[in-house]
Amino acid sequence: MKTTKKAVVSGFAMIGAAVLLAGCGAAPESNGASGGAGSGASDYLPCMVSDAGGFDDKSFNQLGKEGVDAAAAELGSQTPIEVESQAETDYASNLQSLVDQGCNTIVTVGFLLAPAALESATANPDLEYVSIDDxxxxxxxxxxxxxxxxPIIFDTAQAAYLAGYLAAGTSKTGVVGTFGGLNIPTVSIFMDGFAQGVEKYNTDNGASVRVVGWDRAAQDGSFTGGFEANDTARQTAQAIIDQNVDVLLPVGGPIYQSAAVAVRDAGREIALVGVDADVFETDPTVGDLLLTSILKGIDVGTKDAIVAAGNGSFDAAPFVGTLENEGVGIADYHDWSDRVPAELTSKIEDLKAQIIDGSITVDSYLAG
Known part of the structure; x- marks a missing residue:
């Protein structure tokens, strides 16, 4: 995995500038261009394959599905066919089943689905594919x-930077932590941005807040080996919490659910940082634990792509979500609002503006 991951990151570093030139314009419009049934869109069939996290992951699979469903409703198209993958071995067969059912556009979710998506797209050049996160x-x-x-991809390091600064500024123990599902670019980009934000906080404030679970120099850290909410994820979270962490960022769809169990078992105040969606809204059962969430506009980006395709205007140019085009961001502090000092909130806004205007560059494989 380490050797493969290094090759992947090397390749992504090469594509960063080129992709950003294509994708850093305005964010996808949430209302799109409506074709409706009268435009012929009623014959259009959008489809989607999840990764192993499933459509109820309260994260990127769910957001992608919401985007497809919203686009279909706006277009007045056929009801989308949406297939859940239980394991990586399902990807190719699930894609072929959608091809066989006459899908016009197929959405695939995640880095791990990319090889199967490429094989299917190459074999079916007349079909359209949308790749979320790769x-x-x-x-x-x-x-x-x-x-x-x-491709619909996101420079989440920018938003994670803000979350890292926020985490460092709210930590009482001086130790914050993170862990992921797999050490792949779309996961580690969160962890690395988070660590950079902590470093910035330390520099600005003469502090020494420590990050557990991610080593920027080694580009390695704590990973569960998958994206399932299971006991391995709980134990990984517990091992990090045991190092006096009081803010924890789990990156990998449902693994935050296992982290929440570990947080509650700890019996002390520990904040969670969600990813992809505003987890406070998608999963109220953990709302009281959430400091914020690092957001990706997966639903909006996916809807825009499908609406365009359904209207006969499919555009293969990559969309890259950034703070500037509002493709990424951080969520409201919700229940933690009264525990975040006003001056820290103001500083986060200043940092956001500096990232947007280029005064601050956040390192990532997608940074131009």
Whole structure:
């Protein structure tokens, strides 16, 4: 995994600037261009394959599904066919089943689905594909490997930077932590941005807040080996909490649920930071634990791509979500609002403005 991951990151570093040039314009419009049944969109069939996290992950699979469903409703198209994958071995067969059912556009979710998506797209050049969270650039030449695939990707390091600064500023123990599902770029980008935000807080305030679970120099850290909410994820969270952590960022869909169990078992105040969606809204059962969430506009980006495709205007140019185009961001502090000092909130807004205007550069494989 480490060798593969290094090769992947190397390739992504090559594509960053080229992709950003294509994708850093305005964020996808949430209302899109409505074709409706009268435009012929009623014959259009959008489809989707989840990764192993499933559509009820309260995270990126769920957001992608919401985007597809909203687009179908706006278009007046056929009801989307949406297939859940239980394991990586399901990806190819699930994609083929959608091809066989006459899908016009197929949305795939996640880095791990990219090889199967490429194989399917290459075999079916007349179909359209939307890849959430991966550029599908297996040869690392800076271009998506098939002209009928549109990548929707997110420079979440920018938003994670803000969350890291916030975490450091609210920590009472001086130790914050993070862990992920797999050490792949779309996971580690959160962890690395988070650590950079903590470093900035330390520099600004002469502090020494420590990050447990991610080593920026080694580009490695604590990982569960998958994206399931299971006892391995709980134990991984527990091992980090045991190091006096009082703010914890789990990155990997449902694994936050296992982290929440470990937090409650700890019997002391520990804040969670969610990812992808505003987890306070998608999963109220953990709302009291959430300091904030690092957001991706997956639902909006997916809806925009499907609406365009349904209206006959499929565009394969990558969309890259940033703070500037509001493709990424951080959620409201909700129940933790009264525990975040006003001056810290103001500082977070200042940092956001500086990232947008280029005064601050957050390192990531997507940074231009």
């Amino acid at each position: 550029t599908v650039d297996s040869d690392f030449d800076g271009q998506t490997d098939a002209p009928n695939i549109k």
